[in-house]
Amino acid sequence: MAELEAVIGLEIHVQLSTRSKMFCGCAVSFGDEPNVHTCPICLAHPGVLPVPNEEAIRSALKIGLALDCEIAPRSIFHRKNYFYPDNPKAYQISQYDVPICGPGRLGEVRITRAHLEEDAAKTIHVGASGRIHGSAASLVDFNRAGTPLVEIVTEPDLRSAADAADWARLLRETVRQLGVSDVNMEEGSLRVDANVSVRPAGSTELGTKTELKNMNSFRFLQRGIEAELGRQREVIGAGGRVEQETLHFDPASGDLTPLRSKEEAHDYRYFPEPDLVAIAPTAAMLAEARESLPELPAARMARYEAELGLDEAQARLLAGDPEQAGYFEAVVAAVGEAAEPRVVANWVTGDLTAALRASEDAERPEAGPLADLIGAVASKQVSHAGGKQVLAILVADGDADVAEIVEREGLAQIGGDDGELAGIVAAAIAADPDAAQQIRSGNGKAIGAIVGAVMRETKGRADGGEVNRLIREQLGM
């Protein structure tokens, strides 16, 4: 049988961090006592009228522009009708055929649309044998009801669970940098559902998809998709057919359980919301949203690769953390011609990160001192090992002077010019004639013993390459 390729699309709900709800002035909150942020509008009392929150519209425009979406010149709200305790109006105000943001793209993945809607209330189901005597019931807290959401839908462009998790991380970082949401998966301000199917590799047709819900971390998202891909491959491998259904992922057990069949509930009978008029973003609103966009991770990553010559992994790492990226760029500027940006990236993401992790009191040094250090190592005034010792002192004492540390600690690299290093090498060879003999007879690995002795003697101040060269030279090789 042909190999089955994964076809994955995502649906992401982003809770906007506005002060007030989408259609009323109740505060948007998380973690308060139940039902303290409600009013006749979000409780759906008769005769009330919703009025859209302008800030939510602006946030949706920012998200749309960041995802390169076509912004609809005029979009409308629809009623999505269903009965459920979390939905007091018996409809959710959402958008249907004319969403505010149309097709776009983030990285390798095409965006189908992004639209505005309101969140549902939070419900807790209590069984008949639970805290409440008698029949099973739903306890409903309307604090969340009416919180503005942007739902982002992708095309099925992802081909592995790991890619899906990586792309979801990129999306989260992008939205975070827009400052329009907390994007916290555990608290539910970012919710990712996955549409998963498989098909014979090379086929362009889509297989029957299932929808996975309840993956409240990127790790669970990846694990849930992997589990479902495995299940679908097994079903098809055994000659069966995948049924279209919605599955709930249990991260504890790794199980996927079908949610109660809602085939009827998908008949939402959308119709235009008569209580709301069209949204037509003005030129001023669009300009403001455009100007507020920071340089986003995907663009920053591309610039680091193209202009600064970083490899993809380094560029991704830095671009995903705007704070660290800003620091990196400051160090690159301070280093100037003294070292390549790639070398600076290695220091910032490697040695510096390790040094900061090594101690709780460690603080990141100013860009200037780190640039001085990188320059000193690049020009071989200090060895790399010596540089790490300087760095340990820098992170303990942020504004220290690199030249002074090198001087005080005696870390200046011992070069080959004045014969000092050659003398130490000669002594090390004399002290270990066995190793010397082995090197002469072709055992290249034996050189490590003598290099190690020289490094101990010089306390790491010698350049490893130079030491190797001197040993071979003195052994007449």
Place this chain on the structure above:
Amino acid sequence: MIDREQVLHVARLARLRLDEAEVETMAGELSGILGHVDRIRGLDLAGVEPTSHVVQLENVLRDDVAWTSLPSAVALASAPEPFEGAFRAPSPQADAD
């Protein structure tokens, strides 16, 4: 034409209980409405903007300012059997059966 099954399907989605006579009436009335739409479809409507709303307004918006919400006791005042500050609703599982 809207048949009996379609009427019952829509009634079920809307949680409406219809007796046989009502089903027949609804089938006739809904068919009449769709028939009217079909007549409109027969017209030459090129260049006519679709109407999503009878009011010609756009961007009726409010500033993002939080107001004082109802005290929870007031919000729950007309709720039967509230429990620990929450509204209590019949379980949707029971509703589905």
